Structure formats: structure tokens, C-alpha cells
Amino acid sequence: MKSDPGRIRFGKFTFFMLVLAAIVLLAACATNAATAEEYYDMGMAYFELGKYDEAEYWLNRAKNSDRTMAASEYNLGRIAYAAGRYKEAAEHFERILVRESDNVMALKGAAYSRIKNGDLDLARAHYAKVLLLVPESADDGYNYALVLYAMEDYSLCEDTLKKYEHSLETDNDALLLYARAQAAQGKPEAADSYDKWIEKSRAPYPLVNYEYGKVLVSLELYAKALEQFRDGLRLSANDRVFPRERDFRFEIGSLLLVADPGNEEGISEIKLAIENGFDDAQALERLLNDSRITEADRDNIRRLYSSETLL
Secondary structure: OOOOOOOOOOOOOOHHHHHHHHHHHHHHHHOOOOOHHHHHHHHHHHHHOOOHHHHHHHHHHHOOOOOOHHHHHHHHHHHHHHOOOHHHHHHHHHHHHHHOOOOHHHHHHHHHHHHHOOOHHHHHHHHHHHHHHOOOOHHHHHHHHHHHHHOOOHHHHHHHHHOOHHHHHHOHHHHHHHHHHHHHOOOOHHHHHHHHHHHHOOOOOHHHHHHHHHHHHHOOOHHHHHHHHHHHHHHOOOOOOOOOHHHHHHHHHHHHHHHOOOOHHHHHHHHHHHHOOOOOHHHHHHHHOOOOOOHHHHHHHHHHHHOHHHO
16 A cells, blocks of 8 residues: 555644543543434544543444544544454444445545455445545555455556556556556566566565566566676565565576576576576476477576585
């Protein structure tokens, strides 16, 4: 997500205000005239102080009135979300939607919560409705596209992002998701989108170099692909985060052997990849079955992979 909806920004609420709210409520209770609005005010006083157990108590009392039902359910949803009770949070927001089906804030809250709980179908439905109500919202369009991408609906993900052309020009997160959706569909246009991201981004991101390099290999743009893999290799500093040094070396070696059969540097890179722990048997098998490499290179790779010193 572009921002974490779990980080609720609380305004300042003084202890004096809480005491005042308590005095008003106690006075009302003494005359049997306490109202749902007063329960709600007390709940929100505790909410602002971060005392969520007390806030939930009063908000649950306040939600029994039609006047304060929606506001109480919404804030109970926020509390549940902040506490990591995502299914419960979604249910609070969705109770509002039973009465107010076009409540955009409740729809967003339900969508966020369903994503966190792994209920992507429900999150998708909520976001689809948000975009019907506020089609101009690029942030909501991006979040909807993220859900679509997670559900492997790459075509609709791309189409959704395409509606926000300005966002694709100004928002690197949206542009990267757009490139990935295109790449997942095998579209050559992905190369242009990755190229734009590389050009605009100031922060090194080896994973993008790796993804872009793979797209370029599929287009047989070997020189550019080699450049991306080598850039990524220079940037890859964390051996526990994919892609690691060994992943880049394997891609570089494979590319050299395919583009220039018999290339000694290619075998050297494969050797370094294996020595550094590369053990993707499927990737090695695909390379061995590639008709573009020589039989001698196949024998060298088999020897490297089966060498006792590397097992």
C-alpha cells in the first residue's frame, strides 16, 4: 500500500477534556439522562488518549443508537485494526455498509482490513465500489490495482493503473506496479515502463534491475539485459534478500552462454554462482535444456554442479 492505514494519527486531547467529559456523563447518569452522544464523547476521549479498552466499552454503548451507530462502529473498526484484529475490524466497517452502502470511509476501512486478513476477493469488491464512487482517486486506484496484482489479474491491474496517467508520470510506486503487471503478461511494453522507472528513481533497487533484465532477455535485448544484471550485482549487498549476488551471477553467466556460446566468462560466472550457494535446480535444468548453449558448456555446468567441493 502506499501508506499504512494502521498508523492512525491521533490529535492532541488533554486530560482536562477527559475529566470534563466524565463529569458531564456522570451528571447525566445521575439524572438517568445519559445519551448515546455522551457515551460516544466519552469513548472518543479515551480513544484520543490511546486507552482502547475503555474506548471500546463506551463506543459499544454508543453504537446502540442510530445517531451514533456509524461513527461508533467506524472508530471501533479503527481500534480493532490498530490492535491487529483485522477480521473484527472489517466486520465493524461492513456493519456500517449494511446501512450506508456508499460510505466511502467505511468501504476503505473494510478494504484495508480485508487485505490484512488475506480476504482478497472481499477487498477487491470493496475497492471496486470505492472507485465507482470516487473514480478520480489515484490512491484508491493504486490500492485496487495492488489487490488485483496479488490476485494475478494482471490485465485488469494494468487497465486500472492506465486510467491514472498523471499518477504513472509522477508516482514511482504506481509505475513499477504497472511495469510488473505488463511483464506478468509477457508484454514487450514492460521494458519501456521499467526503463522509465529506472530513469526516474534515485534509490538503488536491485530487484528492479533483476526484473527488468529478465524482461530484456525475453526480448533478446542481451546487451541491455547484461547491463541491468551487472548494475544489480554491484548494488546487491544483502545476501539474505533476493536477488542475491549468486542470483545475478547465474543470470549473467546464463546470458553470456546463450548470447555467445562457449564464452569462458559465462562458465566462470556460473561457477561463482554455484560456489556462493546457488541451488535453483529448475533454473539450472532450464539452462541445460537450452538449445542455444554448446554441449561442452552443458558438460562444464554438470561438472560444476555435481562437484564434491560444491555439494
